[in-house]
Every structure is written in structure tokens, then in C-alpha cells.
Amino acid sequence: MPLLLIRSDLSRLAAADDELDGAIDAVEKSAVQCASGDRAQTLFAGLNLAGGDELAAQCVSLASGPATLRRFPNGVKGERPNAWLGMQLDGTTGAVDSMIALDDFNVRRTSAPAAVGVRHLVPADATTLTVLGSGAQARSHVRTIRRVMPDLKHLKLWSPSHESRTAFGADLRAQLGDAVRVSVADTVDEAVSGADVITAAGRHSLGEAAIPDPGCVRPGALVVSMTGAGGNLLAHGARLAVPTAQRPELVAFGFASGFIGKTPPPAPSGALELTDMITGKAPARTSDTETIVFELAAPYQWDVPILAWIRAWADERGLGTSFDFSG
Amino acid sequence: MPLLLIRSDLSRLAAADDELDGAIDAVEKSAVQCASGDRAQTLFAGLNLAGGDELAAQCVSLASGPATLRRFPNGVKGERPNAWLGMQLDGTTGAVDSMIALDDFNVRRTSAPAAVGVRHLVPADATTLTVLGSGAQARSHVRTIRRVMPDLKHLKLWSPSHESRTAFGADLRAQLGDAVRVSVADTVDEAVSGADVITAAGRHSLGEAAIPDPGCVRPGALVVSMTGAGGNLLAHGARLAVPTAQRPELVAFGFASGFIGKTPPPAPSGALELTDMITGKAPARTSDTETIVFELAAPYQWDVPILAWIRAWADERGLGTSFDFSG
Secondary structure (H helix, E strand, O other), X not given: XXXXXXXXXXXXXXXXXXXXXXXXXXXXXXXXXXXXXOXXXXXXXXXXXXXXXXXXXXXXXXXXXXXXXXXXXXXXXXXXXXXXXXXXXXXXXXXXXXXXXXXXXXXXXXXXXXXXXXXXXXXXXXXXXXXEOOOHHHHHHHHXXXXXXXXXXXXXXXXXXXXXXXXXXXXXXXXXXXXXXXXEOOOHHHHHOOOOEEEEOOOOOOOOOOOOOHHHOOOOOEEEEOOOOOHHHHHOOOEEEEOOOXXXXXXXXXXXXXXXXOOOOOOOOOOEXXXXXXXXXXXXXXXXXXXXXXEOOOOOOOHHHHHHHHHXXXXXXXOOEEOOOOO | OOXXXXXXXXXXXXXXXXXXXXXXXXXXXXXXXHHOOOOEEEEEEEEEOOOOOEEEEEEEEEOOOOEEEEEEEOOOOOOOOOOOEEEEEOOOOOOEEEEEEOOOOOOHHHHHHHHHHHHHHOOOOOOEEEEEOOOHHHHHHHHHHHHHOOOOOEEEEEOOOHHHHHHHHHHHHHHHOOOOEEEEOOOHHHHHOOOOEEEEOOOOOOOOOOOOOHHHOOOOOEEEEOOOOOHHHHHOOOEEEEXXXXXXXXXXXXXXXXXXXXXXXXXXXXXEEXXXXXXXXXXXXXXXXXXXXXXXXXXXXXXXXXXXXXXXXXXXOOOOEEOOOOX
């Protein structure tokens, strides 16, 4: 019988930083599983809504069994009740196994994979993280990436709006206390300069450079991108890394809004595959001064491990409401 | 707050033949609305499941507001709890407005549009209906088409399996009593011969001829197809009719299983548009002996009127359970 998990069922999980390790581990394990031959398929699409927003949906199925369906409004930034919803589906029957409110978790689909990349690609002795952006995605990146940068001393922030970045800085200072120094930069260049890890977690359009001047990035840094935001760094000699080249087969794709205008190209050949590093097939870096761009932009199967992580946490605590739609 | 409607909430609606008029009216109204300029978009896709079935999904959005998401296992024939589910979505916010168990209604998405076609294209003085097929779709076609053929006297059945068609015939005799004569034919030719309306409601593959010998169809008959099953009749001089040429924009499409191998072509030019007849722009038939093939194969927006019809019935009766996912 399907289990319904509402936002308040999951509020403790949403708030708990130490639980994020489970999400990061689950995403990493899923990437390795797919790289090792578990065939995945996905559909990723969006339809225009009358109000100007976009109804987006992603489905994933795995040859090993589980499948997921996630739907979300693509344009909204703030609260929107009952609009972010994920379903776990039985991999054999296709029946609904759970319905999970993703109000507080939709961003985790990107910030957990980002942390998997940082875990394995972070430069030695990294102490400085720069976050570009100040929205929900940026806030989630700070939380997940902190889990894999235990020596983090300095958090540098920048986003286009002075008001937003100042507020974000104040929030983080209140949360982090003396553990981490938080500074708000006035320019991208200042924010990026000297950082060991930089994550482009703002609302960039696909392919838009997050760091206009590649010269500001210190050699050997790791730059995390969700939107092809590091193309100019690659042209400047940085190395491309991807989670795995074994991405899900893209069965159906299209965004009426133009959110992603073109069908994503296949994984570039020659990129460093994170899963090869994790399984010991490839070393992380050829030198300490090699700058790496970890690129997450592509439809992956992350919904499967993220929903499984949420579901396992709820099951351990006996949370949720069983509801028989066919009863 | 989303309203959850389970199968038992809707069992009286599923069983009531006279309620089908509402579904047929709703589908007809929706077709006219789209033909009159209400822009629709759709995604229609399916992913392979580990057990050999297919996870299929369709989303629809309308410029005038409502949107829907429907998911279903594409291969299963019998019961499968919690596997057929439709959602009404707020057209402005994209939030979930209802979740509706479609166990007993998924087939209505095709049988209600079929009845709209019969309502307007049926030959004068039609008394004989032939149903090819004996599954859930065929059973639903008998119910909806009867609503628009009040003078029906003779129901002729055929499906490939002797056992299935005999059982279907027995079931229908028990249901219909003396009102309608039910006969089970041994061959397609025998079933089709002399029929005024023929509906190809079996499991044909796309483009497969349902009536191998077009000469068996009496001139002036109406043939209803969901799968391009009347192509050979068109080659034999029959006229093509479609619900409307103003189909939803197909934003994303793909079936990993090969269920529908190729992206559906645009509506053929020169076909009779049912909506033109309904609105008085075109006459039904140029002569009493003109055979018409009414073709339903294409992704339409039928989910919107069908789910709205179910929802309105439930609201009138105060049925369902409100459930706040973001609570």
C-alpha cells in the first residue's frame, strides 16, 4: 500500500545536517551502480502553465528495479504548497510505492551529487569554499558541501543582488557561529579569488559562465557546475569531470518554456569520470595545480537514491500514512 | 488542499452507464474548446520496467488553465493495485489539486472520445454495432457507444480468442437482457458484415489493419479506430475523420518499449474534423454510402475532461479525502 509522507513528517530530516551524509552516500552508490552496468532510462520534460510557470516532470527507471516519478513547478522560487512531489514506483509492477512531499528536498537532488564530487575532487588541504548564488540551491550546497569539507575555515559568498547576498551571509553567520568565517564579496572575482572549491549554485542559464574571468580561479581549484557554467574555464585549461559517462538513456525530452532548449548531448568523451575514481580505476588529479570543473548538467537518476534515502529514514521512524488508492 | 479519490469512492461512477453521458459531453466540449484556439501541450512517454512492463506517463496543460498528469503501467491487462493514477494540477501554480485512482477509468479516456465520434458520424438509422476485441477497452466501448446509439438492436462481437469472445458475449447477454441481441462471430468478416458502426477496440499494434478485407464493410458504415487500424479502408475509398486537427503540441515523446515507435505525425490535412461538424462548419457526410474511419490515435488532451468529469461527480457527493502534502 502506498505510503504518503508529508512535509511535516520529514521536517526533522530536512533540518538535520548529519543526515545529509546518507543522501551523499546514496547518490554516490547509485552513480557507481549505474557506471557498473545498471541500465537506467529517464524522461525529463516541462509544459507551459497558464500562469507563466512550468510543470516539469522527471521519471527514472532502473534495470535493477526501482523507478521514480517527480513533478515540480520549474519557475517558482519561494513556497508553493503541494507542488513538489516525488513518487517511488515498484520496478516490476509500476505501482505507486510512496508519495513524498519534496518541498524541502527538491534542491537536494543537485546538492547531494555536488557534494559527491567535492568529496572526491577537493584539492588537498582545502579550507575555503565559495558559493555563487543565494537561493535555495545555494543554501543547500553550503549544507551538503560542508559535510565533505571537514577542514572548512572560510565561506565566501556572492550573488548578483547585494541585499540577497548580505542576508545569506547574515543567516550563515548566525548558523555557523565561530566554526567558519563567513565573508560576503562585492564581486565574483573577489569571491572566487583564492578559493579551493567554488560552486556555481545561482540561477545561471545553461552554458552561461559563472566566473567571467577564469584568471581569478586559483590553479588546482575545484569548480562545481550544475548548468555548464564552467565552459570558459575548460577553454582556459581546466579539466572536465562528470559523475559518470553512463547516464540514463534519455527516452523523452522537451521543455516548452525553453528552460533547456536543446536535447542534452551525450557525456563528453575524455572527461574524468568520478565513478572511475571512486572504484579506483582512475586517479583524481594529474597534478596539484590542475583545475577541475565538475559538471552536473544532464538528466541523471538521482531521484532514485534521494527518494530511497528519505523513505528509509521515514521507515526507521514509522512515519507516514498508508493510503490504498485501489481500496 | 489536494483531494484523494480512491477506487471505492468512485465505484458507483464506474458502474453507472447513465453517468457516461457526462464523460462524453466533457470530451466533446474539450475538443471544441481546443479546436477553437485553447492551446494545449502534452508529453507522452514510457520507460521500461524491470519486470517487462512499461511505466507510461502523460501530462497535459491547457492555456486556459488546468493541467493533468496520468501514469499507468502500459503492458498489464488485469488488476494492478495503485498503478493507474491521475492528477489534476492547478494551471497557474502547478500544485496538485487531486489524485484520482483510475483503475476503472483509464479506458474511458479512449472510449469516451470514441463515443463522441459515433454521436456525430453514425449513419442514419444505425441499429448494428460490431466490437472487435474483448478486453477492458472493448467492454468500455460497448458501454459508451450504446449511449450514443439509442436505436441499437444488434451487437456483434469478435476477438481472436474463441474463449474470450464467447465469455464476452455471455457477459453482455446477461447485462443487456432482451434489449439488444448479442451475437458472437467466428470470423472478423462475419462480425463486420452489415454492421453500421464497427469499433476496433482490440490490442492492435499501431497501423495494423483491424479488418483485413475492406470489402466486408458495408458502404456508409462508420469504423472507429484507436491505433490507425483503418488505413486499408482509406486506401479502399473510405474517408478519414479526426476529432480535431488542433492537437496538443507534443513537447516530449518517447516509448522505450517501442509501444509507439515513431513520433506521431501531425494531423493529416484534408481529414474531416469532428469539431467542424459539431460547430456547424462542415456537414457530416457527403453521401449515405460514404464509409468513414474515425481515427483517435494521437496524444490528445482527453485526460483534462475525463478527470474533471470524475472530480465534479465526487465533489457533488462530498467524496474523497483531503490530504495536505505540504502540511
